[in-house]
Amino acid sequence: MVELELSDKEFKSFRDLIAERAGIYFEPSKQDLLRTNLLQRMEDCGLSNFADYFQLLSSPAGTKEFDHLLNLIIIPETYFFRDQAQFRALEHFIIPEILKNESDSGSSLRIWSAGCSTGEEPYTIALIVAAGIEGVKYPSVQILATDVSNAALEAARRGVYGARSVRDVPKEYLNRFFSKKRDKYFLDESIKQMVEFSYFNLVTEPYPLLEMSGWDIIFCRNVTIYFQPESTKKVIHNFYQSLRQGGYLIAGYSESLRYLSDEFTTVQVGGTFVYKKEPQDKRPKKKARRTRRNRSRQRTPTSGRSRRLEALPDRKVAEIQQICARAKELLEMGQPEQAGDLLAPYLEKKTASESVLLLQAEIFLNQGDLENAVQLCQRIISCEPLSVAGYYLLGVVYRTWEKERKAIEEFKRALYLKPEHALARFNLGDLYNQVGQLDEAKLEYANVVRLLREVPDSFDERLAGGFSPTLLIDTCLSRIKELSNSK
Ligand SMILES: C[S@@+](CC[C@H](N)C(=O)[O-])C[C@H]1O[C@@H](n2cnc3c(N)ncnc32)[C@H](O)[C@@H]1O
Structure with a gap:
């Protein structure tokens, strides 16, 4: 391959062209990777400088070449039953609900897998x-099923897979719908015929109304992670337009819509989160004007709804807040029993707010009573399905209990609701490290460093167990180094 420097100016031109055409955005740290991809394509085209290759891509004849380049750039990683909880939710909740609501109209069930690889x-x-x-x-x-990669679509139509792809397929499905020849798994024709594959670029607007509307369910997972937020916002809005009322969008675990769209409602089903386009009659009416009284009690973005606390008179709310503050102090002073005694009268149903229950769960954790800590966290989550703190604490409890896989799931849930939660990412990094998913571990440590440097709200000192942000950054950097050296 030719040895050529890609200047910053050239890098930016290619980066912007790729982002505009396919949404995929190269961060400056990926300049070298882009250079390698470009050089590979230039060699195949017989070109010896970046300017000529850029001109080819920009010309009308460059569409096919852009396709080739895209095939090098994209990360096609995928496998059957990836993130199983989402498929459980599809099977046990989403499809039955949609069909129940549509049974009168007798219409079809329409599902779109966008970025199907x-x-x-x-x-x-x-x-x-x-x-x-x-x-x-x-x-x-x-x-x-649509994608921008023609190579991926061709492979999809063939329906032949390696062991890695089918590793999570339940045995009964594997026996019934695949035939194995040597080391390859051939998908049954009856299943292949159920899916129509087509080229579709998610960043090309407007979406053709006829083909791309009226969907009951859209899957778009692990596609927009390489997009700029502005492109993702547009894609998500287009999905919203493309869904029927009452339809669902299923996004990847790391693709929370939190800062990208306020059109969808986040719904917790079967241990996972999905996004719903509420039917018109269920959409929230105009926001009520906030009075001084309800302003002081509005829910924080991370805590979900504290319904019980809201129902109490102001005097009682203030009292509970005071008790919680005192109990926290006692806990920090290493006196969990005293903290527990203080909270005990507030654990009854009427006064049991999320913060009281969380503190009590922390007390159980402190005392090594992990079973009760788990139960209490689960109670919090069932009352407050969007409780970031509840999922985070449950993750910590499982981690203490050495139930790594369960802990991973809970930290992922916390991050789904609050992607900038640096400590959840740090825990996830450690857990991936422990279970041998080293690339994922490195990625999470790198995320922690980025968050702590760039996002002020990403660190919660109380949860940090003595770590300062600087110490946490140093720890992550040294773990990344260790992991890189161990390869
Ligand atoms: C990592 S794979 C995800 C596959 C699958 N959704 C999953 O979660 O297992 C990402 C896929 O998104 C596709 N993709 C990237 N940019 C796209 C775009 N602008 N329009 C449509 N698909 C795109 C890529 O070609 C790739 O096949």
Whole structure:
């Protein structure tokens, strides 16, 4: 391959062209990676400088070449039943609910897998539909799967997979819908026929109304992670327009819509979060004007709804806040029993706010009573399904209990609701490190460093167990170094 420097100016021109055409955005740290990809394509085209290659890409004849470049750039990583909880939610909650609401109209069930890569995601949906859902009768089912990578689409249409791709497929599906020849798994024709594959670029606007509207469910997972927030916002808004009322958007675990859209409602189903386009009659009416009284009690973005606390008179709320503050002090002074005694009268149903229960769960954790700590966290989450603190604490309890996989799930849930939660990311980094997912561990440590340097609200001193932000950054950097050296 030719040795050529990619100047900053050239880097920016290519970066902007790629972002504009495909949404994928190269951070400055990825300049070298982009240079390698460009050089590879230039060699195939017989070109020896970046300017000529840029001109080729920009010319009308460059569309096909852009496709080739894209195939090098994109990360097609995917597998069947990836993030299983989401497929459980699809099977046990989302499809039955949609079909129940549509049974009168007799219309079809329409599911779109946007950014389907080599097909594992839409085929997983097809497998679930084909296997049948208890008590559910389908009308006709349409599954559309789209991607910008023609190479990925071709592989998807072939439907032949390696062991890595099918590692999470339940045995009964594997036996029933795949045939194995040597080390390859061939998907049954009946499943392949259920999915229609098509080229579609999510950043090309406007979406064709006829084909791209009226969806019941849209899956778009692990696609926009490489986009700039502005591009993602547009894509999410287009999904909103493309969904039927009452339809669902299922995003990847690291793709919270928190700062990207306020059109969807976050719903917790079967241990995972999905986004719902509420039917018109259920959408919140104009926001009530905030009075001084309700302003002081509005919910914090991370704590979800404290319904019980809201129902109490001001005097009682103030009293509980005081008690919590004192109990926290006692806990920090290493006196969990005294803290528990103080809280005990407030644990009854009427006064048991999220903060009281969280503190009591922390006390259990402190005392090594992990079973009760788990139960209490679960109670908090069932009352406050959007409680970041509840998921975080449950993660900590499971981690203490050495239940790494469970802890990982809880920290992922906390991050789904608050992606900038540096300590949840730090815990996740450690857990991935422990279970041998070293690339994921490195990524999370790097995320912690970025968050602590760039996002002021990402650090909670009380949860940090003596770590200062600087110490946490140093620790992450040294763990990244260790992990890089150990490869
Ligand atoms: C990491 S894969 C995710 C596959 C699958 N959704 C999953 O979660 O397992 C990302 C896919 O998004 C596709 N993609 C990237 N940019 C896209 C765009 N602008 N429009 C459509 N697909 C895109 C890539 O080609 C790639 O196949």
